[in-house]
Amino acid sequence: MDYISDDLTNWEYMQASELWYHSELNLKHCVELGDEAGARKALVELKEAVEQRFSPIVKKEEMVTIFLGIIGGILHFACRDAGLPPAYLTMMILYQRETLTASIMKVPSLSMSHPTLLEGLNACISEACSLIRNLSLSECSPLTRRCISLIQRRLTDKLSVEELASILGVTRQYLSTRFKEETGKSLTDYINWQRITLSKYYLRQKSLNITQVAMMCGYSDSNYFGRIFKRLEHMTPREYVALHGGFPVL
Structure with a gap:
């Protein structure tokens, strides 16, 4: 040495x-x-x-x-x-x-x-x-981990519980029940939660407006995106943007 x-x-x-x-x-x-x-x-x-x-x-x-x-x-x-x-x-x-x-x-x-x-x-x-x-997926069953991974890969697509269950080879009721037991959320609530969580990262980027963020996170209607965002975050996307820097969004 x-x-x-x-x-x-x-x-x-x-x-x-x-x-x-x-x-x-x-x-x-x-x-x-x-x-x-x-x-x-x-x-x-x-x-x-x-x-x-x-x-x-x-x-x-x-x-x-x-x-x-x-x-x-x-x-x-x-x-x-x-x-x-x-x-x-x-x-x-x-x-x-x-x-x-x-x-x-x-x-x-x-x-x-x-x-x-x-x-x-x-x-x-x-x-x-x-x-x-x-x-984290570490404590979930293989079925729920596969389901979450599928949601992540197709987060911007139109996802239905029926389609997820079909891809995973189980019934809608079985998937919904297991998923709620393991995550504490329904599949629909989980998908929205994941999309809104992702949207917060994009909203902090100065180059993206609210409509673009909505589209990038799987919402074709920015008004619907705003309603879901407010329900989960207790503020509008505009208020969130103002809280994290106040850059202009249209």
């Missing part, structure tokens, strides 16, 4: 590497469980471990990039291994980019300990834990 800085002995290097490795596993485990409080604590421990492991051998200005890369990988694999549907893995990546890019732009020379960066990272952890608590 001749490349290691003189500031770090071989033994210290090994200890720092072990601490970093276990800190990564701890954060991933907490996120997989949807344990936001535990994950926030694990983030602080990981930051300290990364600093101890990399600061002697990496330039100071490179530390934030390394730290963000590590966190991004942990959140992605935690969400995947928790059984988050594929569409939301993509949404989580977009959320991280949106949140952390905003943090970095606020402070040009950001350090790992800067409150703005830690606030952005905690927001990403909170979002990942929330998605996992609400959307």
Whole structure:
């Protein structure tokens, strides 16, 4: 290990590497469980471990990039291994980019300990834990997991309970009963909930208006989309947009 800085002995290097490795596993485990409080604590421990492991051998200005890369990988694999549907893995990546890019732009020379960066990272952890608590398929039966995966793949299509049951090879009544028992929601309510959850990501994008978001989430009628949105979120899409930045939507 001749490349290691003189500031770090071989033994210290090994200890720092072990601490970093276990800190990564701890954060991933907490996120997989949807344990936001535990994950926030694990983030602080990981930051300290990364600093101890990399600061002697990496330039100071490179530390934030390394730290963000590590966190991004942990959140992605935690969400995947928790059984988050594929569409939301993509949404989580977009959320991280949106949140952390905003943090970095606020402070040009950001350090790992800067409150703005830690606030952005905690927001990403909170979002990942929330998605996992609400959307993870890990505890569902194979039938319900197949049904949810099918809904995810065809979220923008016209979906009926009869069609879902036919594709899955069961009766409408059996599918409806099992699904409600395992998720606490009817199939229709679940589809609307998934669509509205997805729409909130799109509504925060400055380039999309409400009609476009409605279409992208499976609603051909933007007024109907607005009614469903208000029923589930207790505010209109316009009010949601205003709450998250106030960019113009037509």
